[in-house]
Amino acid sequence: MHPTRKRRLLLVLLLLGAAALATGLFVLALQHNISYLFTPSQVRAGQADGYRVFRLGGMVKAGSIRRSADALRVEFTVIDQSGATEVAYSGILPDLFRDNQAVIATGSLHGAEFVATEVLAKHDETYMPQELKDAMAQAHAARTAANGAAAATAPARP
Amino acid sequence: MIPELAQLALILALLLALAQGVLPLFGAWRGDRALMAVARPAAYAQALFAWLAFALLALALLRLDFSVRYVAANANLAQPWYYRLAAVWGAHEGSLLLWIAILNLWTVLLARRSRHLPEAFAARVLGVLGLIAVGFLAFVLFTSNPFARLSPMPLDGNELNPVLQDPGMVFHPPVLYTGYVGFSVAFAFAVAALLGGEQESGQERAWVRWARPWTNIAWGFLSAGIVAGSWWAYAELGWGGWWFWDPVENASFMPWLVGAALIHTQAVTEKRGALGAWTLLLSILAFSLSLLGTFLVRSGVLTSVHAFAADPRRGLYILGFLIVAVGGALLLYALRAPRLPAGKPFATLSRETAILVGNLMLTVAAAMVLLGTLFPLLGDALKLGKVSVGPPYFGLLFPLLMLPVVLLLPFGPYLRWGRTEAGALRAVAVRAGLAALACALLATALTDGAARAVAGVAAAAWIGVGTALYAYNRLRAAPRGRRFPAEMAGMLLAHAGVAVFVAGVLLSQNLSIERDVRLAPGQSARIGEYAFRFDGVRLVDGPNWKAEQGTLTVSRDGAVVAVLHPQKRLYSSERIQTEAAIDAGALRDLYVALGEPLDDQHIEHAWTLRLYYKPFIRWIWCGGLLMMLGGFVSAGAKRLRAPQPVAHGAGLAVAAAGAP
Numbered sequence: 001m002h003p004t005r006k007r008r009l010l011l012v013l014l015l016l017g018a019a020a021l022a023t024g025l026f027v028l029a030l031q032h033n034i035s036y037l038f039t040p041s042q043v044r045a046g047q048a049d050g051y052r053v054f055r056l057g058g059m060v061k062a063g064s065i066r067r068s069a070d071a072l073r074v075e076f077t078v079i080d081q082s083g084a085t086e087v088a089y090s091g092i093l094p095d096l097f098r099d100n101q102a103v104i105a106t107g108s109l110h111g112a113e114f115v116a117t118e119v120l121a122k123h124d125e126t127y128m129p130q131e132l133k134d135a136m137a138q139a140h141a142a143r144t145a146a147n148g149a150a151a152a153t154a155p156a157r158p
Numbered sequence: 159m160i161p162e163l164a165q166l167a168l169i170l171a172l173l174l175a176l177a178q179g180v181l182p183l184f185g186a187w188r189g190d191r192a193l194m195a196v197a198r199p200a201a202y203a204q205a206l207f208a209w210l211a212f213a214l215l216a217l218a219l220l221r222l223d224f225s226v227r228y229v230a231a232n233a234n235l236a237q238p239w240y241y242r243l244a245a246v247w248g249a250h251e252g253s254l255l256l257w258i259a260i261l262n263l264w265t266v267l268l269a270r271r272s273r274h275l276p277e278a279f280a281a282r283v284l285g286v287l288g289l290i291a292v293g294f295l296a297f298v299l300f301t302s303n304p305f306a307r308l309s310p311m312p313l314d315g316n317e318l319n320p321v322l323q324d325p326g327m328v329f330h331p332p333v334l335y336t337g338y339v340g341f342s343v344a345f346a347f348a349v350a351a352l353l354g355g356e357q358e359s360g361q362e363r364a365w366v367r368w369a370r371p372w373t374n375i376a377w378g379f380l381s382a383g384i385v386a387g388s389w390w391a392y393a394e395l396g397w398g399g400w401w402f403w404d405p406v407e408n409a410s411f412m413p414w415l416v417g418a419a420l421i422h423t424q425a426v427t428e429k430r431g432a433l434g435a436w437t438l439l440l441s442i443l444a445f446s447l448s449l450l451g452t453f454l455v456r457s458g459v460l461t462s463v464h465a466f467a468a469d470p471r472r473g474l475y476i477l478g479f480l481i482v483a484v485g486g487a488l489l490l491y492a493l494r495a496p497r498l499p500a501g502k503p504f505a506t507l508s509r510e511t512a513i514l515v516g517n518l519m520l521t522v523a524a525a526m527v528l529l530g531t532l533f534p535l536l537g538d539a540l541k542l543g544k545v546s547v548g549p550p551y552f553g554l555l556f557p558l559l560m561l562p563v564v565l566l567l568p569f570g571p572y573l574r575w576g577r578t579e580a581g582a583l584r585a586v587a588v589r590a591g592l593a594a595l596a597c598a599l600l601a602t603a604l605t606d607g608a609a610r611a612v613a614g615v616a617a618a619a620w621i622g623v624g625t626a627l628y629a630y631n632r633l634r635a636a637p638r639g640r641r642f643p644a645e646m647a648g649m650l651l652a653h654a655g656v657a658v659f660v661a662g663v664l665l666s667q668n669l670s671i672e673r674d675v676r677l678a679p680g681q682s683a684r685i686g687e688y689a690f691r692f693d694g695v696r697l698v699d700g701p702n703w704k705a706e707q708g709t710l711t712v713s714r715d716g717a718v719v720a721v722l723h724p725q726k727r728l729y730s731s732e733r734i735q736t737e738a739a740i741d742a743g744a745l746r747d748l749y750v751a752l753g754e755p756l757d758d759q760h761i762e763h764a765w766t767l768r769l770y771y772k773p774f775i776r777w778i779w780c781g782g783l784l785m786m787l788g789g790f791v792s793a794g795a796k797r798l799r800a801p802q803p804v805a806h807g808a809g810l811a812v813a814a815a816g817a818p
Contacts, residue, residue: 033549036543036544091674
């Protein structure tokens with residue numbers, strides 16, 4: 001083969017290899033670092049069962065915030081229209097964290113309790129994150145639709 | 159009356175932008191000089207009216223004209239004047255007006271400094287900028303009017319979001335936008351070159367030389383804007399972090415990455431004629447990513463700390479504009495670019511190859527960030543559920559992609575155009591490698607082998623020593639006055655900036671200590687060698703806030719190092735904002751944020767506190783500022799400002815002088 005052609009072929013093969021490697025890495029990294037958002041009623045319906053780490057979104061139930069007397073541990077309840085999940089968190093909560101505030105907590109389920117590693121409240125108290133609004137509306141709609149059906153049937157994953 | 163005047167000014171600006179966009183382009187196509195001559199006066203007049211509107215919004219905010227909805231939403235009586243002024247760009251409508259004002263600034267500068275360009279080419283460039291202005295002015299007028307009235311007029315306004323009431327927020331948006339919008343100039347140059355077929359008339363390299371200083375300056379401003387934003391997030395958000403891979407941070411970072419690739423490939427195209435098509439594509443992509451960034455921030459489609467409340471009409475408009483602008487430019491590129499002549503050939507071991515590899519990594523990194531940023535949208539569209547991509551995705555892939563860039567950097571100045579002998583590089587590799595090894599061993603001993611810290615020190619030494627060696631040789635060998643031409647000085651500064659940045663990132667990441675503690679007055683907590691004693695909380699007043707202010711005395715070996723006053727502010731709008739207290743230093747920051755009182759009724763009792771020890775964190779921003787300086791210095795090169803295209807031989811002579 002002509003030396004220039006050979007070099008070009010080599011270059012193209014190298015590029016293809018690099019692209020394949022990069023794509024593989026991208027996909028792998030994405031798979032490991034995607035986290036889903038569920039609301040308490042979706043958690044109760046078992047939709048979050050397959051996920052080790054996920055995000056829990058909803059409102060802080062009024063009067064549910066309990067601080068431990070001698071440590072940084074805080075417990076509170078996150079609710080949506082028809083579900084409630086107990087959350088435990090150890091650390092300092094964001095400024096806007098309070099009763100009836102929309103929050104998103106990242107963590108995992110330990111039995112019935114959600115142990116959070118991070119809690120976010122939005123900057124603007126009148127604004128609810130769009131994805132949380134959608135998720136809560138979906139959970140509500142799914143529940144209304146499933147009312148007639150058997151209670152055990154979990155709604156399909158959105 | 160004033161808001162109506164401003165509204166009128168905006169409408170006039172839109173009409174003038176239309177004239178500036180359509181007539182010169184038509185004139186350049188038909189060879190009509192009278193129509194081409196419309197470009198400059200139209201640009202000046204448009205700028206006048208756009209700036210008038212901008213000034214009137216500022217005036218309305220300063221005078222607190224609450225009959226204007228935007229003023230009532232973002233300012234109140236208690237707010238000091240400088241934050242009223244910052245409110246001009248503190249929310250959606252005003253920040254778009256800022257975008258337009260800055261676009262006009264670039265356009266006017268270009269109109270004044272483009273007299274040496276061929277008439278038709280200058281007309282096309284200004285025409286393209288006019289069309290971009292049309293898009294944004296129409297967007298403001300039809301979907302986000304900052305001058306809309308409010309009736310009945312409230313007695314006092316709402317307040318600028320307290321998070322934004324920070325000195326960093328006064329500077330961050332204008333500087334960032336100057337960079338963002340600056341890429342529109344490179345974009346306009348590229349589109350004008352594609353439209354006019356300059357690349358076929360033997361002038362394929364001329365447009366790149368004209369575009370280079372503009373691109374460098376825009377990139378410099380973008381670097382400064384990102385640094386300012388990162389510093390603001392660090393000081394204001396109270397989490398001690400400086401980068402969160404938030405969609406909006408990514409939105410400014412993607413054009414930065416592509417811009418960094420672009421300023422390198424422009425050099426190749428200008429000096430060697432090679433990679434011309436790639437330069438055109440990057441010029442288009444850099445600005446497209448700026449537009450995409452605006453879309454992401456303004457439409458509210460992504461959940462982000464920056465997202466303003468969403469209005470679907472706005473998102474749709476920007477999406478449409480994005481499709482027309484980017485799609486049009488790419489279509490033009492697809493039709494015209496294949497006809498580009500190839501430049502001078504280059505060997506495998508040459509400056510061109512190194513730049514090409516660096517370019518590839520930077521653009522792939524930008525694509526990686528883009529994928530991670532848009533994936534939640536994609537997941538939503540494909541009904542995968544509500545997903546988000548965590549920082550570890552970026553944190554894992556970005557360093558991997560940047561590794562080849564770091565390895566290549568010290569060789570940058572030593573590589574010659576066309577072909578380099580391996581011998582010249584071996585000496586650098588050996589010296590920089592030994593320096594990196596020595597520093598790594600030292601770092602291992604000092605940090606007990608913290609892996610990332612050691613890697614950071616080694617990488618910084620590798621780049622830093624290689625770059626410094628070149629500067630030293632140059633200082634000794636070259637005659638006085640010709641030692642550091644602007645372009646080379648810029649390159650050396652920016653590369654040194656990367657070294658400082660890498661050291662800062664990895665050292666602070668690996669060696670930071672963070673503790674959440676609860677302390678009663680008089681109690682202490684230790685972090686490393688530092689003891690933080692909590693001396694209680696008292697109430698203080700500011701212009702438009704009341705705060706609970708803590709006092710912490712930090713000592714080391716019994717000697718007091720700093721007294722810190724973190725605050726928890728309650729603004730007049732009832733919003734709470736934590737103000738961290740920072741004792742800054744070249745080698746370490748001490749950082750304290752107030753959490754909450756354990757008992758709301760007794761703030762004089764115990765509080766939760768966040769304590770941080772952040773070594774080398776300032777190096778991150780210093781590195782960014784060095785890169786900015788590099789961009790500005792290279793833009794000052796006299797050669798790039800020369801009115802006549804440099805003759806063939808002269809260009810080569812400069813290129814040869816640039817290599818040892």
